[in-house]
Amino acid sequence: xxxxxxxxxxxxxxxxxxxxxxxxxxxxxxxxxxxxxxxxxxxxxxxxxxxxxxxxxxxxxxxxxxxxxxxxxxxxxxxxxxxxxxxxxxxxxxxxxxxxxxxxxxxxxxxxxxxxxxxxxxxxxxxxxxxxxxxxxxxxxxxxxxxxxxxxxxxxxxxxxxxxxxxxxxxxxxxxxxxxxxxxxxxxxxxxxxxxxxxxxxxxxxxxxxxxxxxxxxxxxxxxxxxxxxxxxxxxxxxxxxxxxxxxxxxxxxxxxxxxxxxxxxxxxxxxxxxxxxxxxxxxxxxxxxxxxxxxxxxxxxxxxxxxxxxxxxxxxxxxxxxxxxxxxxxxxxxxxxxxxxxxxxxxxxxxxxxxxxxxxxxxxxxxxxxxxxxxxxxxxxxxxxxxxxxxxxxxxxxxxxxxxxxxxxxxxxxxxxxxxxxxxxxxxxxxxxxxxxxxxxxxxxxxxxxxxxxxxxxxxxxxxxxxxxxxxxxxxxxxxxxxxxxxxxxxxxxxxxxxxxxxxxxxxxxxxxxxxxxxxxxxxxxxxxxxxxxxxxxxxxxxxxxxxxxxxxxxxxxxxxxxxxxxxxxxxxxxxxxxxxxxxxxxxxxxxxxxxxxxxxxxxxxxxxxxxxxxxxxxxxxxxxxxxxxxxxxxxxxxxxxxxxxxxxxxxxxxxxxxxxxxxxxxxxxxxxxxxxxxxxxxxxxxxxxxxxxxxxxxxxxxxxxxxxxxxxxxxxxxxxxxxxxxxxxxxxxxxxxxxxxxxxxxxxxxxxxxxxxxxxxxxxxxxxxxxxxxxxxxxxxxxxxxxxxxxxxxxxxxxxxxxxxxxxxxxxxxxxxx
Numbered sequence: 001x002x003x004x005x006x007x008x009x010x011x012x013x014x015x016x017x018x019x020x021x022x023x024x025x026x027x028x029x030x031x032x033x034x035x036x037x038x039x040x041x042x043x044x045x046x047x048x049x050x051x052x053x054x055x056x057x058x059x060x061x062x063x064x065x066x067x068x069x070x071x072x073x074x075x076x077x078x079x080x081x082x083x084x085x086x087x088x089x090x091x092x093x094x095x096x097x098x099x100x101x102x103x104x105x106x107x108x109x110x111x112x113x114x115x116x117x118x119x120x121x122x123x124x125x126x127x128x129x130x131x132x133x134x135x136x137x138x139x140x141x142x143x144x145x146x147x148x149x150x151x152x153x154x155x156x157x158x159x160x161x162x163x164x165x166x167x168x169x170x171x172x173x174x175x176x177x178x179x180x181x182x183x184x185x186x187x188x189x190x191x192x193x194x195x196x197x198x199x200x201x202x203x204x205x206x207x208x209x210x211x212x213x214x215x216x217x218x219x220x221x222x223x224x225x226x227x228x229x230x231x232x233x234x235x236x237x238x239x240x241x242x243x244x245x246x247x248x249x250x251x252x253x254x255x256x257x258x259x260x261x262x263x264x265x266x267x268x269x270x271x272x273x274x275x276x277x278x279x280x281x282x283x284x285x286x287x288x289x290x291x292x293x294x295x296x297x298x299x300x301x302x303x304x305x306x307x308x309x310x311x312x313x314x315x316x317x318x319x320x321x322x323x324x325x326x327x328x329x330x331x332x333x334x335x336x337x338x339x340x341x342x343x344x345x346x347x348x349x350x351x352x353x354x355x356x357x358x359x360x361x362x363x364x365x366x367x368x369x370x371x372x373x374x375x376x377x378x379x380x381x382x383x384x385x386x387x388x389x390x391x392x393x394x395x396x397x398x399x400x401x402x403x404x405x406x407x408x409x410x411x412x413x414x415x416x417x418x419x420x421x422x423x424x425x426x427x428x429x430x431x432x433x434x435x436x437x438x439x440x441x442x443x444x445x446x447x448x449x450x451x452x453x454x455x456x457x458x459x460x461x462x463x464x465x466x467x468x469x470x471x472x473x474x475x476x477x478x479x480x481x482x483x484x485x486x487x488x489x490x491x492x493x494x495x496x497x498x499x500x501x502x503x504x505x506x507x508x509x510x511x512x513x514x515x516x517x518x519x520x521x522x523x524x525x526x527x528x529x530x531x532x533x534x535x536x537x538x539x540x541x542x543x544x545x546x547x548x549x550x551x552x553x554x555x556x557x558x559x560x561x562x563x564x565x566x567x568x569x570x571x572x573x574x575x576x577x578x579x580x581x582x583x584x585x586x587x588x589x590x591x592x593x594x595x596x597x598x599x600x601x602x603x604x605x606x607x608x609x610x611x612x613x614x615x616x617x618x619x620x621x622x623x624x625x626x627x628x629x630x631x632x633x634x635x636x637x638x639x640x641x642x643x644x645x646x647x648x649x650x651x652x653x654x655x656x657x658x659x660x661x662x663x664x665x666x667x668x669x670x671x672x673x674x675x676x677x678x679x680x681x682x683x684x685x686x687x688x689x690x691x692x693x694x695x696x697x698x699x700x701x702x703x704x705x706x707x708x709x710x711x712x713x714x715x716x717x718x719x720x721x722x723x724x725x726x727x728x729x730x731x732x733x734x735x736x737x738x739x740x741x742x743x744x745x746x747x748x749x750x751x752x753x754x755x756x757x758x759x760x761x762x763x764x765x766x767x768x769x770x771x772x773x774x775x776x777x778x779x780x781x782x783x784x785x786x787x788x789x790x791x792x793x794x795x796x797x798x799x800x801x802x803x804x805x806x807x808x809x810x811x812x813x814x815x816x817x818x819x820x
Contacts, residue, residue, distance in 0.1 A: 092122055095135045095144045100157040101237075102128050110245050111156060118142065118150050133158070153244075177296045180234035183226045184289035191282040194219050198277055205277060220276040224269065227281035231265050235288035251435045259439070260467040261287050264778065267460060278457065283778045287468065294786030317385075320351035333404070340398045344389055352385045352404050354396040361392030405732075434470070438768070442466040445772045454774075461778060465771035469781035470764060479504070479753050481796040486749040489800045493741045494733030502728045503749045507711050509651050510692025513685055514644070515706075516657035518699040519716050520665060521634040522734065525554040525616070531606065532620060532628015538562050540586045540620045540630055543577045551616050554632045555586065570594070574618065582622040592619050592626055599626040607631070614664050636664070637736045644668050646740055651695070654688065656681055656706070681706035697739055714742055741801060748800045756792050763788045 099111060108126040111133070115124035120141025126133040135147060142150055148158040194215045197203045208215040232239070238261070241254030264284040271278045320336060321343045322329050328343075333351055336342070341357060344350050350363070362374040365387045374390050377383055383396055385404025446463030450456065487497045514520060530537050541559040544552035546567065552575070564577035564584070573594065574587015585595055592599055599619055607617045607629050615633045619626040645668070647653050652670040655662060658677050666672050673684055681698070682705035688694055689711070696703070696710030704726035707713030715727035716734075731738045767784055770776050776784070 091138065091140070092136050093139050093144065095137060095147055097133045097135060097148060097151070098159045099126060099131050099133050100159065102126075102131060102156065107156070107241065110241070110250055111151075113250060114153060114156075114244070114247075115151055121147075121151075173296055176234045176237075177292050180230055180285075180289035180292045183230045183234070184285040187223055187226050187230070187282050187285040190219050190223055191279075195277060195279060195282075216276050220272055220279060223279060223281040224272060227265060227268070227285045230285040230288050231261060234292055235261060238288065238291060251439060253435060256435060256438060256442075256467045256470065257287070257291060260464045260778065263460065264464060280460075280778075283464065287778065290783060290786050294789060297790065317349050317351040333402075333407075336398055336402045338398055338400045338402065342396045342398060344394045344396060346389050346391050346393065348389055350383050350385050350387045350389070350394075350396065352396070352398055352402060354383060354385075354398045356381045356383060356394055357397040358395040359393045361394045362390040364388040364390050438467065438470040441768070441772070449774070458774060462772065462774045464778040465774070465776045465781040466768060468778055469767045469771040469776060469784055479757065481793060482749060482752050482756060485797050486745060486800055490729070490742075490745060493745075493801065494731060494735065494738055495742055495745075496730040496732055497728070498730060499728045503746065503753060506728065506746045506750065507693040509695040509712060511654060511688055511694050512647050512651050513654045513656055513688065513694055513696045513698075513706070513710065514647075514669070515681070515696075515698030515703050516655055516659070516662055516665060517634055518703075519637075519697055520640045520644070520655070520736070521636050524635050525550040525632045526635045527554050527558060527630060528615065528633050529610075529631040530558070530628070531603070531630075536620050536628035536630070539579050539582070539584045539622065540618070540628075542579045543567065543575050543584050543586045547575055551618060551632050552586075555618065555630055558630075579622075584620070584622045586618055586620050586630075589619065592621060597621050597625050603627075603629060614659065614662060637734070640736055641668055643736045643740060647743075650743060656684060656698070682709040685709045712746075714739060745800055752795060752798070752800065756795055759788070759792060759795075 102108065102111070108128040111126045112124045115121050115126075115133075115135060120138040121135060122138065123136035124133065135151075137144070137147060145160070148160055151158040194208065198205060205216075238254050238257050242258035245251060245255055261284050264280040264287070268279045268281045268284065317333065319330050319332055322331050322336065322340045323343070324340070331340075336352060342351060342354065344361075346361070356377055356379050358379060360376070360378045363377045363383060364374045365384060377394065383394065385407060442463045445466050446459045449459035449462050454462075483503050486503055490497050537555075538559040538561060541556050542562040542564040544556045545564060547553070547556070547569070562579055564579050567575060567577040569575050570587060570591050573591035574585065576583065576585040576587075576591075576595070578584070585591060585597065589599065603626060610617055610631050615631050618630045618632065620628040620630060644653055648670065654671045654673065655665055655669045656673045656676050657665075658675065660675050662672055662674055676684055681703060685694055685696055685706045686709050689709075693711040695712040695714065696706050697714045697716070698707055699716055703715070707715055707726040713727035713729070715730045729742055731742070763784075767776070767781070767788075771781055
């Protein structure tokens with residue numbers, strides 16, 4: 001019985017019955033005991049605090065192990081904090097914003113430089129692929145609400161998260177695209193009729209003598225008028241982008257395009273008065289039209305690829321309806337207090353995590369967990385902030401910690417999507433150097449052609465083609481857009497990417513380490529067997545009714561008919577109370593030894609079969625002796641054997657567990673490390689790294705040091721700051737097979753990034769020399785540049801995972817609500 005007894009010893013008591021935890025965590029008017037899950041507990045794992053709990057300043061912990069783990073995390077977090085402190089003065093705040101109007105990768109750098117010129121802004125990071133930005137500002141100089149107006153310059157529009165873009169944003173872009181397409185087509189048609197045949201040597205100018213007034217009088221003027229409209233109306237965003245770059249001292253892609261367009265336009269205007277045949281209005285007009293259409297299509301593809309991110313980023317509600325002192329109020333989320341009652345109606349979003357106090361509803365949690373079906377929620381059920389009520393109404397009681405699952409998700413996504421480090425950062429720097437290098441190269445090509453005697457016309461065309469064909473946007477899109485698509489695909493499967501550089505540095509793992517509790521198992525104790533007289537379950541449930549311990553809660557669910565009085569908690573051993581006229585005790589062997597109540601040998605022998613490392617035996621006694629026993633165990637996750645088997649196809653699987661044995665799991669894995677407490681798992685992972693690269697899959701709180709130590713950390717559970725700090729990816733649903741999706745997503749995304757970067761390099765390595773040699777016309781160069789960007793966008797936005805098939809088994813563990 002050693003194994004079962006040892007596990008039973010881990011039971012921790014609730015707060016002393018005479019304590020004041022109820023008033024500390026909620027409204028005293030509620031009356032009654034505090035909800036066990038909402039009670040103040042360990043600062044790391046959330047378990048109840050025993051008497052004399054160790055503390056670190058204001059934070060208290062349930063055991064020395066959690067205290068040690070928290071210390072490791074604090075030390076791990078010190079480096080980022082130092083970097084952040086160096087970036088901005090004390091008191092600076094962080095704001096995340098949307099940016100509308102970006103049309104190439106260089107725009108992101110331009111906006112960063114522009115933002116730094118705004119008083120009170122200390123740092124700026126802008127992501128072109130996701131149109132997001134992170135701003136570090138001094139609230140004493142510029143408030144967050146004033147940032148969009150202060151930053152919206154040069155045609156770029158900044159807006160707060162949750163605020164939609166202006167309704168007419170699509171109109172001007174669409175009008176410009178259509179205008180450019182129609183007028184450029186007219187320019188090309190006139191050129192085909194009167195100019196191209198002469199340039200090709202098919203006819204001579206005198207062949208048009210009968211219609212000379214039309215061919216060399218009206219047509220050049222019509223080309224001038226049409227091209228002027230195209231260049232200065234349709235092409236205005238391109239010209240504006242180049243002008244903005246000059247203001248901040250930066251050359252960008254718009255600088256190259258503007259130079260090419262204006263050179264062709266100016267040359268044609270000059271030739272209009274001297275040689276109306278040698279015109280290149282068609283080059284300028286077609287360039288603007290092709291670029292405008294290409295950017296319109298590209299922006300639509302980027303928006304579709306990131307719409308899942310936008311839903312999460314803009315989802316957190318800002319206000320909630322509450323009742324205080326009998327009065328209904330509309331409060332900001334940060335003004336909510338523990339114990340507040342929040343009211344949510346059908347069609348609304350749950351503003352904060354809590355527990356249902358009244359009402360019934362069908363709740364859609366697909367944004368949070370990836371589960372596609374609404375779930376039924378009623379009194380006593382937990383609900384997550386960010387879930388949407390499809391039908392019904394709920395009154396939700398706010399817990400001790402006022403927080404929202406969707407707010408945590410949104411903040412982590414903003415941080416990940418607005419970061420630009422590692423390979424993306426190096427690519428951005430390459431794109432910045434690329435533009436002035438191409439400009440210098442085009443100048444050399446034009447000058448070299450003139451010196452070689454090829455003529456001004458051919459020199460101009462070669463220089464223009466060199467300017468146009470270069471495409472730094474392919475570099476700017478190759479990785480960020482693929483990453484954004486991967487993050488969106490992860491969200492659809494109930495996974496959250498917490499590291500911006502995950503897809504560039506995730507290794508091919510040599511070993512997979514799995515934590516047992518909370519990963520292979522659900523972390524929820526269930527009753528496996530009840531032994532003893534018929535009243536055993538009812539008496540034990542009455543004693544354990546108010547205990548927050550997982551074993552006690554499992555036993556308490558056996559019966560709800562009886563009530564106990566005068567409960568006494570025995571830390572680490574169990575509980576006793578009066579039920580009717582009987583004094584009943586429930587707990588470990590140590591408790592019954594302390595009470596002097598014997599455990600019959602026959603009962604002990606029967607329970608010896610449960611000494612497997614996965615079961616907890618709680619003796620149940622009254623009248624001075626143990627007369628029964630209840631066996632509880634951690635419920636395995638459905639289908640865990642199949643998941644482990646498929647993981648073993650990737651790499652050997654090692655099981656880490658704090659239990660002394662794990663017989664039920666040992667036969668399915670390659671190796672078992674038993675008796676490993678949370679604070680020691682990081683050291684085990686570090687030692688295993690001598691055998692290769694390690695992927696650690698575990699709980700987001702207790703396993704945080706091990707997740708941080710591993711080469712790839714995947715956390716199960718809520719996307720808390722602790723999990724995000726430690727893990728590279730958080731599985732927010734309770735489906736273990738999502739881990740398989742994570743490995744598949746990593747492999748596919750990395751392959752897609754390599755394809756896009758390879759294409760970007762190959763395209764520029766081939767196209768630029770051809771343009772320098774005069775083998776590509778400016779129009780062909782424009783088409784090639786747009787096609788190159790379109791190819792990268794199309795490849796980046798292709799599905800990264802096969803379509804999800806939901807057969808209904810995934811939600812069999814909880815009631816499914818009627819779909820509305």
